[in-house]
Amino acid sequence: MLQVNFIKTNREAVLKGLAKKHFSEIALVDQIIFLDDERKKLQFELDERQSKINAFSKEIGQLMAKGDKRLAEEKKLEVASLKSFLEPVTEKLNAVENSLHLNLIKLPNLPHTSVPEGKTPEENEVVREGGQKPTLPNNALPHWDLAKKYDLINFETGNKVTGSGFPFYKNKGAKLQRALIQYFLDFNTAAGYTEYEPPFMVNEASAYGTGQLPDKEGQMYHVTLDNLFLIPTAEVPLTNIYRDEIIKENELPIKMTAYTPCFRREAGSYGKDVRGLNRVHQFDKVELVQLVHPEKSYDVLEEMLLHVEKLLQSLNLSYRILRLCGGDMSFTSALTYDFEVYSAAQQKWLEVSSVSNFEAFQTNRMKIRFKGDGKTQLVHSLNGSSLALPRIVAALLENNQTEEGIMLPGVLHSYFGNDRI
RNA sequence: GGAGACUUGUCCGAGUGGUUGAAGGAGCACGCCUGGAAAGUGUGUAUACGGGAAACUGUAUCAAGGGUUCGAAUCCCUUAGUCUCCGCCA
Numbered sequence: 001m002l003q004v005n006f007i008k009t010n011r012e013a014v015l016k017g018l019a020k021k022h023f024s025e026i027a028l029v030d031q032i033i034f035l036d037d038e039r040k041k042l043q044f045e046l047d048e049r050q051s052k053i054n055a056f057s058k059e060i061g062q063l064m065a066k067g068d069k070r071l072a073e074e075k076k077l078e079v080a081s082l083k084s085f086l087e088p089v090t091e092k093l094n095a096v097e098n099s100l101h102l103n104l105i106k107l108p109n110l111p112h113t114s115v116p117e118g119k120t121p122e123e124n125e126v127v128r129e130g131g132q133k134p135t136l137p138n139n140a141l142p143h144w145d146l147a148k149k150y151d152l153i154n155f156e157t158g159n160k161v162t163g164s165g166f167p168f169y170k171n172k173g174a175k176l177q178r179a180l181i182q183y184f185l186d187f188n189t190a191a192g193y194t195e196y197e198p199p200f201m202v203n204e205a206s207a208y209g210t211g212q213l214p215d216k217e218g219q220m221y222h223v224t225l226d227n228l229f230l231i232p233t234a235e236v237p238l239t240n241i242y243r244d245e246i247i248k249e250n251e252l253p254i255k256m257t258a259y260t261p262c263f264r265r266e267a268g269s270y271g272k273d274v275r276g277l278n279r280v281h282q283f284d285k286v287e288l289v290q291l292v293h294p295e296k297s298y299d300v301l302e303e304m305l306l307h308v309e310k311l312l313q314s315l316n317l318s319y320r321i322l323r324l325c326g327g328d329m330s331f332t333s334a335l336t337y338d339f340e341v342y343s344a345a346q347q348k349w350l351e352v353s354s355v356s357n358f359e360a361f362q363t364n365r366m367k368i369r370f371k372g373d374g375k376t377q378l379v380h381s382l383n384g385s386s387l388a389l390p391r392i393v394a395a396l397l398e399n400n401q402t403e404e405g406i407m408l409p410g411v412l413h414s415y416f417g418n419d420r421i
Numbered sequence: 422g423g424a425g426a427c428u429u430g431u432c433c434g435a436g437u438g439g440u441u442g443a444a445g446g447a448g449c450a451c452g453c454c455u456g457g458a459a460a461g462u463g464u465g466u467a468u469a470c471g472g473g474a475a476a477c478u479g480u481a482u483c484a485a486g487g488g489u490u491c492g493a494a495u496c497c498c499u500u501a502g503u504c505u506c507c508g509c510c511a
Contacts, residue, residue, distance in 0.1 A: 043471055047480040054480085057492040061439035064491095076491045083491085246468085248431090248449095369468095376468075 001365045002107050003378075004036050004100075017110030020326035022119050028103050035100040042093040049089065053082050105214070109361040111326050112298075112335035118325030125325065127337065130309065131318035134344045134399045142345045143394040144276035146401060147173065150421055155276070165266075165281035172421050176396075176408075177284055179415035180389055181259045184286040187311055188386055193257035193288060198237035200260055201228040206240040209366040211332045221263045230263035234287035235383045242291060243366040247379065252370060253292040253300065257386070260285065277390035278350065284389040290382045291368060294360065297380035298335075301357045304384045305337055308353050311386055316409045317395055318342040320349065334359045341391060345398035350391040355384030397421075 007014050007029060018026055056079045063072040116125045147153035152173025158166040169177050189195050207213040207229045212220055221230040231237060238256045247254065262285050277283075288307070292300045305321070312319045324336040333356040340349035360378040363369070369376050400407045405420040413419050 040471065043480080047471065050481085051479055053491080058440060060491050064439075072491080079491045246431090367469095 001105055001361060002110070003360070003364055004032065004104065007107075008033055008036065014110060018107070020111045020115065020117060021108050021329065022327040023108055025106065028106055032100060032103050032107075035096055035103065039093065039096045039100055042089060042096060046086070046089050046093055049082060049086055053079055053086075056082070105365075108331045109334050109358065111329060112357070114323065115329065115335055116323060116325045119327030120325075121328050123325040124322040124328055124338070127321040127323050129318075129320040130313060131316065131342075133318045133342050136344045136399070136401070140345045140398065140401060142276065143343075143397040146397045146406070147276070150406070152176070152397075152421070153277070163281070165279070167277070167280060172416075173393075176393060176412075176416060176421070177389060179412050179417075180392065181284060181286060183412060183415045184311065184386055185257060185259055187314075188257035188286065188288060188307075191255075191307055193255040196234075196238060196241075196256055196258040198231075198234060198241075198258050198260060200231055200263075202231055202236050202240065203228060206236055206243070209240050209243050210236045210362055211365065212236065219265050221265060231260060232264050233262050233285065233383075233385075234258040234260040235289055238287065238289040239291075239362060239368075239381055239383070240366065242368045245368060246376060247291065247368070247370040249293070249370050252379065253290050253296070256289045258287055260287070262388075277394045278346075280390055286386050288355075288384045288386050291363070291379045292382065293370070294377065294380045297357050297359060297382060300380075300382055301335065301337075301355065304355050304382060308339055308355060308384055308386050312339060312341065312352075314409065314411045315392070315396065317392070317399065318344075319352075330354075330356065332356075332358050332361050334361065339387075341395045343391075343395050343398050345401075346394075350394060352387050352391045352395075353385040355382070357382045 002014070011029065011033070014029055015026055018029070056075055060072050060075045060079075063069075063075065116123065118124070141149065144153075144155070147155075150173070151171055152169065154168040154170055155164075157168045158164070161168070185195055201223060204213060204227060207217075207220065212229070212232065217229075220232055222228075223230070237260075238258055241256070242254070261282055263282050266279060266281065288304060290300055290304065309319075309321070319339055319341050322338045322340065324333075324338060329336050336354055336356040338351050339353035339355070341352045342348075343350050358381045360380055362381045363378045368379050368381070370379050396408065397406055400409075407420050408416055408418070410419075
């Protein structure tokens with residue numbers, strides 16, 4: 001959520017930023033400014049009245065103490081008439097505050113200046129590529145066939161037991177999941193991230209805090225009986241740890257990592273892109289979240305980028321880093337880098353990580369602040385995947401297939417207990 | 422799931438209708454003291470939204486929401502959470 005004062009003092013910049021994000025309801029901006037002025041007026045009016053009432057009440061108290069009942073009774077009547085004015089103003093103020101808030105949460109975050117213009121994924125900017133694309137024989141198999149061949153993943157059973165998009169991992173497939181999770185977590189904690197195992201369901205306030213609610217409830221699984229939501233990413237419980245808290249400046253940066261399953265209803269799925277592990281409703285992911293001093297968030301973003309890059313390099317995968325264009329970025333992000341891994345058998349890039357700086361957009365909703373220079377201000381939040389497993393698994397299987405089995409990268413050997421599948 | 426007790430500021434803790442945003446203590450910050458530290462000592466130390474150039478000042482907030490009252494941290498209701506006992510359970 002953008003800060004009203006920022007919108008008011010930077011109206012032009014806000015409009016420009018929204019245009020870059022291809023946000024169409026720009027009338028909201030002036031609406032918000034209008035409503036906020038209205039809010040202030042009403043607030044002032046209300047405070048004035050309340051102040052008078054408070055003063056009178058105090059007097060009544062003093063009169064009662066002196067035993068001057070008659071004068072006290074007179075004052076009571078005066079207060080009563082003042083109070084009758086209070087209610088309509090309060091109601092108006094509430095109404096204005098509500099619609100101000102409703103409008104405010106409709107505005108997406110503003111893109112950073114380095115965000116490229118553009119509307120579609122094709123217009124994302126390739127920052128750099130790394131690793132080597134493997135050359136596979138002509139009879140190379142896509143991962144769904146490899147999964148069958150080595151009995152690693154069973155999609156059909158998942159369909160039967162739960163539904164499509166809920167695969168069973170089996171045998172070495174299950175063990176590979178465990179190895180990857182363990183490796184990723186160790187890699188992250190070695191870099192100073194604190195490991196968490198958070199709840200896999202969150203309440204409404206938390207889903208709201210990270211921006212899943214309102215509007216995007218369709219993307220989450222909702223446990224209606226208890227009004228809880230299955231988390232679409234560990235970002236939600238992790239960031240919400242600090243909701244409504246004021247952090248001491250010397251405790252920043254706060255670096256957190258967690259493995260969780262992620263649950264996504266993914267309304268718009270289609271065709272070839274959803275084959276095998278390319279898109280599923282439940283998948284495993286290790287996530288990074290940082291809460292940092294606002295002046296440092298872009299340095300931290302670069303640091304997280306390098307961190308994830310190192311992780312991908314250690315897996316010997318061919319990857320590229322994209323800087324997302326304004327139209328392809330998420331609602332909450334100010335700058336996002338996507339990591340894609342090359343799947344040799346499918347001959348396409350698969351997104352495996354998304355590293356974003358949200359600046360104060362999330363923390364303004366969650367009121368995560370810190371105290372520095374005597375002032376209380378919002379921290380910046382960032383997150384990144386390190387990594388989402390399914391597509392990593394897809395690439396590992398496809399890119400490393402040989403006659404002798406699937407050769408795993410060295411860093412996984414000890415975790416997996418073998419050098420190949 | 423049942424019964425009871427409880428929920429006050431960063432923390433501990435006082436406070437059962439009237440200058441209480443909240444005693445007292447701890448912590449923290451700054452100053453004095455010290456060769457340095459500890460001890461001692463002085464001052465300061467919540468958040469949000471307003472007004473004001475500023476000094477300063479108004480309103481709200483004692484789990485959350487509602488109610489009673491001229492006035493509520495204090496009384497009533499609802500919800501959530503914590504603890505204890507019982508039940509159930511991996």
